[in-house]
Amino acid sequence: MRTICRESALQPKLGVETGPAAIRETGIFKALAQLGRDVRDYGDVRPDLIDPDPPLHGMRNWRNIHSYNLKASHRYGIDNVDITLADRVKQVIEDGKLCVTLGGDHSIALGTVYGHVLASKKSVGVIWVDAHADINTPLSSLSGNVHGMSLSFLCEELEDYHPPIPSWEWPDPCLTADRIVFIGLRDVDPLERLAIDKTGVKAYSMHEVEQLGIREVARRAIEDINPNGDRAIHVSFDIDAIDPVVAPCTGTPVPGGLSLREGEYLMEVIHETGALEALDMVEVNPLLGSGEEAEKTAQAAELLILAACGRYRGGNVPLGVTDLPLSRNS
Ligand SMILES: NC(=[NH2+])NCCC[C@H](N)C(=O)O
Numbered sequence: 355m356r357t358i359c360r361e362s363a364l365q366p367k368l369g370v371e372t373g374p375a376a377i378r379e380t381g382i383f384k385a386l387a388q389l390g391r392d393v394r395d396y397g398d399v400r401p402d403l404i405d406p407d408p409p410l411h412g413m414r415n416w417r418n419i420h421s422y423n424l425k426a427s428h429r430y431g432i433d434n435v436d437i438t439l440a441d442r443v444k445q446v447i448e449d450g451k452l453c454v455t456l457g458g459d460h461s462i463a464l465g466t467v468y469g470h471v472l473a474s475k476k477s478v479g480v481i482w483v484d485a486h487a488d489i490n491t492p493l494s495s496l497s498g499n500v501h502g503m504s505l506s507f508l509c510e511e512l513e514d515y516h517p518p519i520p521s522w523e524w525p526d527p528c529l530t531a532d533r534i535v536f537i538g539l540r541d542v543d544p545l546e547r548l549a550i551d552k553t554g555v556k557a558y559s560m561h562e563v564e565q566l567g568i569r570e571v572a573r574r575a576i577e578d579i580n581p582n583g584d585r586a587i588h589v590s591f592d593i594d595a596i597d598p599v600v601a602p603c604t605g606t607p608v609p610g611g612l613s614l615r616e617g618e619y620l621m622e623v624i625h626e627t628g629a630l631e632a633l634d635m636v637e638v639n640p641l642l643g644s645g646e647e648a649e650k651t652a653q654a655a656e657l658l659i660l661a662a663c664g665r666y667r668g669g670n671v672p673l674g675v676t677d678l679p680l681s682r683n684s
């Protein structure tokens with residue numbers, strides 16, 4: 355199990371770059387070690403910022419976002435980026451480890467999913483747990499924020515809807531729509547809904563969570579992206595999928611979200627598949643709330659990561675322990 359990343363101000367609300375530190379401070383490393391996981395912190399991915407970075411087709415911070423996510427030196431003729439997120443994720447997965455990436459703005463999924471696809475020996479399916487669909491194109495986006503566009507760049511079926519960027523290549527669309535599933539949606543832009551319908555990406559919004567229950571949603575979602583059980587799973591978990599009462603410190607909170615119980619159950623079930631290779635935990639922004647709220651949000655993120663890494667709410671026997679302490683008299 356490995357952890358990574360952070361990036362600088364890529365969305366209008368500052369502070370999301372401090373999310374990884376807040377999650378690290380929960381004591382997650384100790385908790386993972388207690389689960390018997392061999393944890394290595396690969397540190398942060400921190401590129402030198404390209405400044406200024408004026409919008410193109412309304413897309414804000416696009417050069418910076420592409421440069422830290424993807425192999426900038428080869429692909430874009432930029433040499434001030436040593437290691438990119440896609441490279442780092444690729445390295446961790448090639449090491450045969452579960453790669454946990456802490457965000458950060460959800461645009462990091464451009465690099466994490468691409469790195470995962472490059473490294474995995476299997477075909478990769480993505481479970482996108484989010485209040486938002488993040489499937490706007492630069493031309494459909496109302497905000498210009500790339501964190502609301504990540505999936506549209508990754509999805510092959512949407513390639514033709516992207517405007518060309520002079521002398522810059524797009525991130526490789528490396529997923530087909532049948533390998534993407536949403537859970538937790540409740541704030542979807544009209545053209546995002548159209549993109550979902552056109553591509554046929556499966557979506558379990560909060561409506562379906564209510565209707566079917568999280569148990570059936572989890573079962574169906576896993577089957578949708580991994581029907582024969584031969585694929586690797588990538589979970590991209592935006593903390594705003596969880597209800598803001600439990601996880602208030604995030605840039606685009608939406609009421610009526612998943613309970614922490616539902617989130618933990620989903621992660622436990624995904625762990626049980628044995629197919630999870632990569633997990634992103636993103637959009638934790640400790641600066642958007644009181645200290646107490648920030649701690650609550652980071653703790654929710656911690657519990658979700660732990661569940662994905664094998665923490666079972668029914669209890670875990672410590673690694674290597676087979677008996678209770680014997681009585682001194684025996
Ligand atoms: N990763 C996120 N928090 N995304 C929110 C996206 C909100 C909105 N749909 C947009 O495109 O701007």
Ligand SMILES: [Mn+2]
Nearest residue numbers: 485486592594
């Ligand atoms: Mn979101």
Ligand SMILES: [Mn+2]
Nearest residue numbers: 460484488592
């Ligand atoms: Mn998101």
